[in-house]
Amino acid sequence: MRDPVFQALVERRRSEGLEDSFCVQCHSAICARGGACDPGFAFDALPDIALEGVTCESCHKVGELVRPFNAGFTLDGGGPIRGPSPVPPESPYHATEHGAHLEKSDFCASCHDVVEPSGLVLERPFLEWLESPAFPEQTCQSCHMPSYTGSATPWGPERELHRHTFTGVDLPLEGDIEDPAVLAMLDAQIEALLDGAASVELSLPEQAVAGAELDIGVRVTNHIAGHAFPTGSTFMRQVWIELEVRDVHQALVYVTGGLDAAGDLCDRWSTLAPNTDPDLVVIGSTLLDEQGQPELFSWRAHGHESNALAPMSARDYRFSPHMPGGLEGPLTITARLHFRALPPFLLRELGLDELVDLAVVRDLDSDVVLLPVSEG
Numbered sequence: 154m155r156d157p158v159f160q161a162l163v164e165r166r167r168s169e170g171l172e173d174s175f176c177v178q179c180h181s182a183i184c185a186r187g188g189a190c191d192p193g194f195a196f197d198a199l200p201d202i203a204l205e206g207v208t209c210e211s212c213h214k215v216g217e218l219v220r221p222f223n224a225g226f227t228l229d230g231g232g233p234i235r236g237p238s239p240v241p242p243e244s245p246y247h248a249t250e251h252g253a254h255l256e257k258s259d260f261c262a263s264c265h266d267v268v269e270p271s272g273l274v275l276e277r278p279f280l281e282w283l284e285s286p287a288f289p290e291q292t293c294q295s296c297h298m299p300s301y302t303g304s305a306t307p308w309g310p311e312r313e314l315h316r317h318t319f320t321g322v323d324l325p326l327e328g329d330i331e332d333p334a335v336l337a338m339l340d341a342q343i344e345a346l347l348d349g350a351a352s353v354e355l356s357l358p359e360q361a362v363a364g365a366e367l368d369i370g371v372r373v374t375n376h377i378a379g380h381a382f383p384t385g386s387t388f389m390r391q392v393w394i395e396l397e398v399r400d401v402h403q404a405l406v407y408v409t410g411g412l413d414a415a416g417d418l419c420d421r422w423s424t425l426a427p428n429t430d431p432d433l434v435v436i437g438s439t440l441l442d443e444q445g446q447p448e449l450f451s452w453r454a455h456g457h458e459s460n461a462l463a464p465m466s467a468r469d470y471r472f473s474p475h476m477p478g479g480l481e482g483p484l485t486i487t488a489r490l491h492f493r494a495l496p497p498f499l500l501r502e503l504g505l506d507e508l509v510d511l512a513v514v515r516d517l518d519s520d521v522v523l524l525p526v527s528e529g
């Protein structure tokens with residue numbers, strides 16, 4: 154709720170005449186259900202409890218699950234705190250009750266599968282999970298809330314607990330976490346989650362021929378059993394292949410997936426070098442307008458096209474750059490798989506230029522091959 158990107162998007166949506174409380178129902182169920190986020194609300198007038206966003210109570214006071222998307226739960230504000238223990242420990246501070254739904258993927262689905270009021274499906278990790286090899290044994294919780302031993306309160310017994318860091322791909326942008334140690338911890342958790350999530354592998358002929366096309370295969374594999382890669386807000390995220398060919402002097406012979414001087418990929422959204430990278434491979438999803446052209450904002454979109462990788466699946470991409478005559482080998486061929494939570498052009502479009510430096514590019518995996526060159 155304090156995330157400047159979230160607030161800017163809600164304001165933009167509102168400025169285009171759309172109902173503004175839609176976005177808040179999952180980002181702050183308490184605000185939406187408590188009436189503070191009724192249509193026309195102002196972020197800077199909200200009480201702290203509304204700005205806290207996805208808090209303990211928005212999960213632990215869920216009464217029943219109604220549907221697996223769009224905040225599909227009842228929130229029992231005056232009711233007990235529900236937890237996963239079949240025999241809930243007693244608390245002198247609040248009533249406790251068993252909430253069997255807390256251990257189910259359906260619970261996460263109620264906020265993580267997002268459907269625009271137009272009916273356009275924006276996010277669908279739960280639907281992906283239902284068709285994945287992880288279903289039904291490995292739930293969202295088994296991967297995103299790993300268990301450990303500890304006590305939930307200073308006086309409580311030692312027992313099995315579950316991590317509540319909900320590590321994903323984005324660092325908090327709102328700036329109220331200034332402690333570098335906390336940011337470093339979050340960063341390390343993101344790296345650990347992404348480590349091994351996806352890989353990239355080159356396949357090449359025995360040698361390159363000067364003056365001819367070089368046939369480069371790049372295989373990208375999703376090693377996550379539980380959902381597609383990427384998943385969630387795929388239309389904002391960027392996963393892409395950077396492929397470089399360098400000669401014996403390390404001079405660049407070919408590149409795709411590089412960034413322009415403003416930090417953007419050279420696709421249609423680049424302001425400095427639009428559409429100058431014809432071979433670019435971006436893996437994720439694209440919102441589409443009525444004419445089928447890429448659209449930035451979900452509320453304007455009529456279509457949503459995804460090329461995300463299904464769980465535990467691989468896809469081969471082929472590149473055929475022309476190798477100049479007189480080329481000196483061996484060539485160094487490098488493929489890298491990159492991930493970025495938010496692209497700079499989107500931040501600038503929202504007037505948030507100061508956040509561009511926080512949109513770090515992560516290296517998921519890379520592969521390097523040295524290739525001899527023969528005279529054509």
Ligand code: HEC
Pocket residue numbers: 258261262265278279282287291292293294295296297321322323346347350377378379380381382383384385386390
């Ligand atoms: C088998 C383990 C596994 C299961 C099961 C699983 N996840 Fe994930 N999830 C991952 C990994 C690894 C990543 C990091 C790679 C990525 O971002 O795609 C991830 C990433 C995510 C992200 C961040 C995506 C982004 O780019 O913003 C969300 C949100 C998420 N998972 C939600 C869920 C939900 C909801 C479920 C249950 C329906 C679930 N996950 C089940 C392993 C799992």
Ligand code: HEC
Pocket residue numbers: 207208209210211212213236237255256294295298305313314315316317
């Ligand atoms: C996004 C939803 C969500 C939020 C927010 C959340 N919890 Fe939980 N919590 C869960 C789920 C789900 C479980 C059960 C995990 C399982 O059993 O696999 C759980 C379990 C627990 C447990 C039982 C012990 C354990 O670790 O399994 C305690 C205690 C708890 N949460 C306290 C809190 C407190 C305090 C907060 C706020 C600081 C909080 N939770 C915020 C979803 C949430």
Ligand code: HEC
Pocket residue numbers: 154156159179180181182207211212260261262263264265293294297298319320321322323385
């Ligand atoms: C009440 C709504 C709600 C529920 C229930 C909920 N989430 Fe979330 N979750 C959110 C919202 C909203 C965000 C995005 C917060 C942000 O980045 O500003 C989020 C973020 C996340 C992220 C981080 C994504 C990223 O890209 O950094 C993960 C992982 C995650 N949730 C996992 C889960 C799992 C697992 C469950 C079920 C145990 C769950 N959530 C239940 C609302 C919810």
Ligand code: HEC
Pocket residue numbers: 156158159162163166175176177178179180222223224263264265266267268321322323324326384385386387451452494495
């Ligand atoms: C059905 C619940 C739901 C609704 C409705 C919803 N969101 Fe989200 N939103 C989420 C969840 C869950 C995530 C985390 C998923 C992930 O990271 O992949 C998220 C992530 C985001 C993020 C990424 C945060 C980051 O730091 O990277 C932004 C921005 C965002 N939502 C904005 C919006 C806007 C704007 C709307 C209204 C058009 C909206 N959301 C409506 C559940 C919802």
